[in-house]
Amino acid sequence: MLPTRLAALILAALLAVAPAAAQDAAPKVWHHGSTLMEKLKYPEGYKQFDYVNPDAPAGGEVRLSSMGGFDTFNPILPAGEPADGLGLVYETLMTPSLDETSTSYGQLAEALSWPDDYSSVSFRMNPRARWADGQPVTAEDVVWSFHKLVELNPNYANYYANVTKAEVTAPGEVTFSFDQTGNRELPNIMGQLLILPQHWWEGTGPDGKPRDIARSTLEPPMGSGPYKLVSFNAGVSITYERDPNYWGLKEPFNVGQNNIQTLKYEYYRDDTAEFEAFKADEFDWWDENVAIRWQNNYDFPAVKDGRVVKELFENPYRDNGVMVGFVPNLRRPLFQNEALREAMLYAFDFEELDKLRFFGQYDRINSFFYGTELASSGLPQGEELDILNSVKDLVPPSVFTTEYKNPVNGDPTKLRASLRTANEILTKAGYTLQGTQLLDPAGQPVTFEILLNGPVIQPIATAFVTNLKRLGMNATIRTVDSAQYIERVRKRDFDVIYTGWSQSLSPGNEQRFMWSSAAADQDDSSNYAGIKDKGVDALIDKVIFADDRATLVAATHALDRVLLAHHYVTPTYTLRKSRIARWDRFSHPDQLPEFSIGFPTVWWYDEAKAAKTGAAKN
Incomplete structure (x- = not known):
């Protein structure tokens, strides 16, 4: 395989002497964003998203929790448990706005173009985009990332199944060709492509051995994103820090965002222990998923004296x-x-x-x-x-004649009626009872x-x-x-x-x-x-x-x-709302994004609140 720089030069030369017919092809129309809705909210040259505070202070720390553990920093393999937070290190070609749905704007790519029949999509790379080591993010990185994703992960192979070719079609330009036309979503899908640094993954690790994208690794990764992974305890905790040299610091998609200096993830094996750790101020943010606990278990002192705030947010469910x-x-x-x-x-x-x-x-x-x-x-x-x-x-004939409805229970009479209906369905299908045990049609x-x-x-x-079990089904947990x-x-x-x-x-x-x-x-x-x-x-x-x-x-x-x-x-x-409890050390813009809580991305560490709440425990 030719070195990527040499390959790019050869390609440029070939394009320069392309046949006249190719040179006469209709020029690409470039767009700064894409949407599946009626139109983009933000015009070309926008300065920032509406839901951010451009003057948000940078600094402070957010401690987050996660359930289970992790065993790899490789973000693309189908096996293993990737660490939380890798999206802070890596970026995609396009990035979504949080007050629109199915809409994205340029990130590593500054623009995209597609023909009227949606048979392909091209991305023009942002010339300012850099990896954390200062090297540019290239169209060649994009092609390499795509091929590795579909080669190594069946999920991505399925998601990108309509892509027949990924190629560098001009300096700083990558094009994906499709095996079908008329699919308006494919440009958006390709904009979600995770981009990895080819030169880093094909380089040598600190142990002197070649890195291998096909293998799991716990070497802290290098990306192009706003944070660096700076320390970890395998399977237990991870710490990320804001990169002061992040290439996108002043880009419009990042203004007022990624304000927190340090992000830490602590892992727990048990939901009850995790909640007790939150109560003990071992982390800052708790997304409650148990109704009875939300109702009964928030009577601890920090809630009563206002150091912990309870709040319902409907934002994440508005487009979901x-x-x-x-x-x-x-x-x-x-x-x-x-x-x-x-x-x-x-x-x-x-x-x-x-x-x-x-x-x-x-x-x-x-x-x-x-x-x-x-x-x-x-x-x-x-x-x-x-x-x-x-x-x-x-399709089943019933879809034309019968509206789907769940049974309504709630008292013994209604439940008995529902179970009788279930028995009738089973009997009609050839199921029988032998004592209290249900037998299928084969016995x-x-x-x-x-x-x-x-x-x-x-x-x-x-x-x-x-x-x-009342129906005779021997179900266990x-x-x-x-x-x-x-x-x-x-x-x-x-x-x-x-x-x-x-x-x-x-x-x-x-x-x-x-x-x-x-x-x-x-x-x-x-x-x-x-x-x-x-x-x-x-x-x-x-x-x-x-x-x-x-x-x-x-x-x-x-x-x-x-x-x-x-x-x-x-x-x-x-529940069409998020039940959130948080230690009151953070602030957010007056108007949160329409479709997201935006934590911690558009929030910031509030020194005055933190002084009243007390220093976080570490």
Whole structure:
């Protein structure tokens, strides 16, 4: 392989003597940002994002927590547990604004261009972009990063499956060619590409040995981002510090951001111990995920005297749909029977849990895009109906006649009625009871394990299991630590897990990663259930190739409706707000970004507040 600089010179020479026809090709139209919505909010030459304080002081420290551990600083490998915070070190071609959805602006690339048919996208590199060692970030780095990502990680290979070629097409310019046209999302997707320094990864480490991007490593990485990894205790803690020589310090996408001098991550193995550590002022920020704890356990002195602030933020959910629930593994023959999956739905008593444990904080989920305009409702009509009719032979007939509804329980009478309905579904499908044990149509006991990642969901799963046993299903619960849970999910070594999916307001290629037949056979995909359905595959393509917003919404409604009809998940509940407790040492702009809390990115360390709260414990 030629050295990258020599290759670039040869390419430039070839371009200089290109045939006349190529030289006469229509010039590229360059854009400073891209969006899947109607238009960009910020014009070319914008000075800063509206939600930042350009005069925010720099300094101070934020201590954050994380569950589990880490064993690698390599950000691209599918195996292992990458450390938190690597996004502080590395950057992407484009960066999102936090007050728009599905929108990004130039970062390592200063502009992008695409033809009318979206058959490719080109990025023009920002000539000011530098790695932490001062070397420029090049188009060659981009091509190398792309090839390594798809070579080493099946997730990226799937996400970028439509890219047929990545090449340097001019000095400082990289172009990605696609195998299809009409996919408006592909330019945005390529702008999310993580860029790694080729010269560093192909260089020699401090141990005198060549580095290897294909291997795990705990050598602190070098990137182009605003922070450097300065110290760590393997699997226990990591410290990042603000890089005073960061190339993007005064770039408009960074003005008023990354104000904290030091960011520390401390790892915990147990949720209860983690919360006790927060109460003891061992870290600063707590995102509460247990309703009963939010209701009852914030009576400690620091809350009473105002040193710890409790606050609800709805910002992160304004452009975010969600599905959460118990997910059966269809790779197990037991769960390939749709009747069993449907019967499980009737055993989940949300209303009783809401009274006893949730204190009215949660809503029941009834869509894979819950909380957004993309969620289906009622019966299909208009363009959605047309789309469903176009795949009529591939989808359940019920989607045309029956609106999806969760059972409503909450008292013994209603629950008994739900369980009777479940029994009727099972009996009709050939299931029988032998004493208290449910047998499948082949006469085999219905026995399975619910795998949980830690103890938080255990009370919820226990209530679910109690009702499943009333149907004759011998369900058990196994709670494991994060590392074991991740490994078992990767290997698809589970019967049922409790998990979820987050959705943007502009669904596209990632839907393949979540639900497609191809993704079912990929160990690291988000198709946890192992869905293989031709109707779902067809509707995913309808979503991806929607040529306007109205069609995108209609196609997503249709996809949602079919996913629900197959009962791939027993939906549970969600809160459309973040419950945040924090030690009161930080301030933020008067107006936070529309779609994010922005912590710690647009916040800053407030010396006056810190003086009142007291020095952080280390």
